[in-house]
Amino acid sequence: MANLKLGDKAVPFELPGVDDRSHALVDYADKETVAVVFTCNHCPYARAWEDRLIDIQADYASRGVHLVAINANDANKYPDDSFPRMKERSEEKGFNFPYLYDESQEIARAYGASRTPEIFLFDKGGTLRYHGTVDDNYDDPAAVKTAYLREALEAVLAQREPSTAETTPVGCTIKWK
Amino acid sequence: MQVSFLYYEDCPSYDLALERLREVMAEESIPGEVEVIKVDTEEQARELRFVGSPTIRVDGQDIDPPRDITYALTCRAYRLEDDRISPLPSKDVIRRALRFPVKNRPG
DSSP states (O other): OOSSOTTOBOOOOEEEBTTSSEEEGGGGTTSSEEEEEEOOSSOHHHHHHHHHHHHHHHHHGGGTEEEEEEEOOOTTTOGGGSHHHHHHHHHHHTOSSOEEEOTTOHHHHHHTOOEESEEEEEETTSBEEEEEOSOSOSSOGGGOSOOHHHHHHHHHHTTOOOSSOBOOOOSEEOOOO | OOEEEEEOTTSTTHHHHHHHHHHHHHHTTOOSOEEEEEOOSHHHHHHTTOOSBSEEEETTEESSOOSSOOOOSOBOOEEOTTSOEESSOOHHHHHHHHHSOGGGSOO
């Protein structure tokens, strides 16, 4: 269960990105919404949804939506989730959003993230409006019936409450140290 | 024919994978039970040569032999026919392994 509840304020962070720059949540304060996505390289669920996240960022960028991906997995146990491998993955997939490394796992713990992928969507005021999964079918994008994140984005951009504001994140557990 | 299904409980779709395996076995009229093995510890993962959940073996052979072999409590990524990644093996991969077990494949 996430520490952050709907209506809570975002926990600020500043983390290194695969572009070798430091990224802080406050950098995106001018955006209409920010989706913080806990994810990683090795998890098949995270990988199954990667292309859909890239599409969402591309589709909504002009409307002030910004995705920020964070990997907090213990790279000693899961070498595929190391910072160098994150750089490779970002390059290989052409991520159109920052991919940050939470090596200490402090941010994942502060948010109470437990799975990869797991999404925390904040409105312009930094208030949590949606938490959960991307959509209802990791296995087949063509068979998605409810695109939770897209529906939540539409609602937040229209200054409405998402009709489904919380779903159960589906994915691998975050690999704690 | 001996069919084994190995899984790690933290990976959420093992039940769907087992259901898919049983469906394909029924479609192929393959009798017999699936041996279901729950893997709980890293030690067990090493002993059972478990490369991730779910792992399906037909007569001891992995239905989709992995390129990188690391024995660990982890979720397994399958590359589908259209190059997508999925946490589940496709029905086609399962079916092929059941129809053509390694010991029956030509040279």
